[in-house]
Amino acid sequence: MKDFKKDINEYYATLIETINNLDTEEINKAINCIEAAYEREANIYVCGNGGSAATASHMQNDFNKGVSEYTEKKFRFVCLNDNVATLMAIANDISYDDVFSFQLKNKIKPTDVLIAISGSGNSKNIIKAVDYAREVGAKIIGISGYDGGKLKQLSDYNVHVDINDMQIAEDVHMTFVHMMMKVFMNTLTVKVSMKYPIKAE
Numbered sequence: 590m591k592d593f594k595k596d597i598n599e600y601y602a603t604l605i606e607t608i609n610n611l612d613t614e615e616i617n618k619a620i621n622c623i624e625a626a627y628e629r630e631a632n633i634y635v636c637g638n639g640g641s642a643a644t645a646s647h648m649q650n651d652f653n654k655g656v657s658e659y660t661e662k663k664f665r666f667v668c669l670n671d672n673v674a675t676l677m678a679i680a681n682d683i684s685y686d687d688v689f690s691f692q693l694k695n696k697i698k699p700t701d702v703l704i705a706i707s708g709s710g711n712s713k714n715i716i717k718a719v720d721y722a723r724e725v726g727a728k729i730i731g732i733s734g735y736d737g738g739k740l741k742q743l744s745d746y747n748v749h750v751d752i753n754d755m756q757i758a759e760d761v762h763m764t765f766v767h768m769m770m771k772v773f774m775n776t777l778t779v780k781v782s783m784k785y786p787i788k789a790e
Contacts, residue, residue: 629700
């Protein structure tokens with residue numbers, strides 16, 4: 590049997606160090622942006638490619654069902670990468686660079702929020718969606734890795750993982766989803782927790 594413990598320990602040590610270096614003040618601002626959108630019943634659009642698409646889909650699930658199951662008012666998350674038929678039609682007939690921005694056109698409002706997830710911060714379809722959302726006046730929460738790329742420059746709030754490692758960056762991005770879910774479960778659901786007891790699944 591091969592001994593991979595050195596690699597295992599190094600990976601998790603890097604992950605822990607990366608988490609310890611996060612800008613929690615900026616993350617706090619992003620959470621407040623999401624809460625404000627929830628309170629005004631705005632749509633919160635979220636999108637990403639590859640692993641970031643999975644994170645975006647997971648985020649929609651955790652807020653639209655996970656938190657909203659126990660609140661009177663519901664979150665209004667819309668994951669732009671969840672409809673495969675729509676994605677493929679836009680990519681085939683128009684351009685892959687337009688798969689997210691096209692879905693936002695004449696839909697996203699100045700009161701809405703776009704959460705854009707890109708490990709590199711430079712995905713063309715993400716930046717195009719961000720540019721359109723900014724034109725409309727919507728707030729942008731950028732979730733990125735590496736140096737943050739263009740996404741970091743264009744976002745109102747940066748939930749940035751400062752590491753040149755896609756796997757570590759994506760790991761931390763997923764913790765953002767669960768951490769924020771936990772925050773809102775602890776704050777928004779307190780008034781209805783007795784009415785709707787939270788179940789372990």
